[in-house]
Amino acid sequence: MRNLLNNFLRGLLLIVPMAAAIYVVWYLYNFLDSLIPIAKNIPGLSFVIVIVTITIIGSFTKKYNTGLINWFEELVKKVPLLNLVYSSIKDLMTSFMGEKKKFDKPVLVKVENNLYKPGFVTSEDLKNIGLPGKVSVYLPHSYNFSGNVFISDKKNITPLSNPSSEVMKYIVSGGISGKIKV
Numbered sequence: 001m002r003n004l005l006n007n008f009l010r011g012l013l014l015i016v017p018m019a020a021a022i023y024v025v026w027y028l029y030n031f032l033d034s035l036i037p038i039a040k041n042i043p044g045l046s047f048v049i050v051i052v053t054i055t056i057i058g059s060f061t062k063k064y065n066t067g068l069i070n071w072f073e074e075l076v077k078k079v080p081l082l083n084l085v086y087s088s089i090k091d092l093m094t095s096f097m098g099e100k101k102k103f104d105k106p107v108l109v110k111v112e113n114n115l116y117k118p119g120f121v122t123s124e125d126l127k128n129i130g131l132p133g134k135v136s137v138y139l140p141h142s143y144n145f146s147g148n149v150f151i152s153d154k155k156n157i158t159p160l161s162n163p164s165s166e167v168m169k170y171i172v173s174g175g176i177s178g179k180i181k182v
Helices: 002-035 045-063 067-077 080-096 164-172
Strands: 106-112 115-123 134-140 147-153 157-159
Touching: 002 045, 002 080, 067 080, 106 134, 106 147, 106 164, 115 147, 115 164, 134 164
Parallel strands: none
Antiparallel strands: 106 115, 106 157, 115 134, 134 147
């Protein structure tokens, strides 16, 4: 029963942020359609307006990263379920996009004698938690938005020269798209 509950919660953590992001874009699309009567007659106009609006908001927050964002995040932290959804979406988005990408060190991890898995170093030195000479590596699953975190000896890690996006594409496609270079 506990395993079933854990699987349900894991699935919920994957689906809710994606569904929330899709819902926001859909809601904005419909909201703009209702505000601009001409948009109903011109297919795609609302979509263009949503894209432009999101881009303007992104530009505004980059230029004026003031207390407004911090205030909003503090407000969200006080609401338990909303905090979970917001932080999950934010963590996922910042892992792949933005100035502070999390998966920026692609590697091959030696798992067994001649078995290697591609992944990303998430923490290069674990001596502060009593594991000197070890690294934390995230190994995404193919055809999925999930993965596992493993602790490995540094000697089992081989850096890859590919950009992170190529390695992620390679992993997610099950090795069909792209190549990895040591």
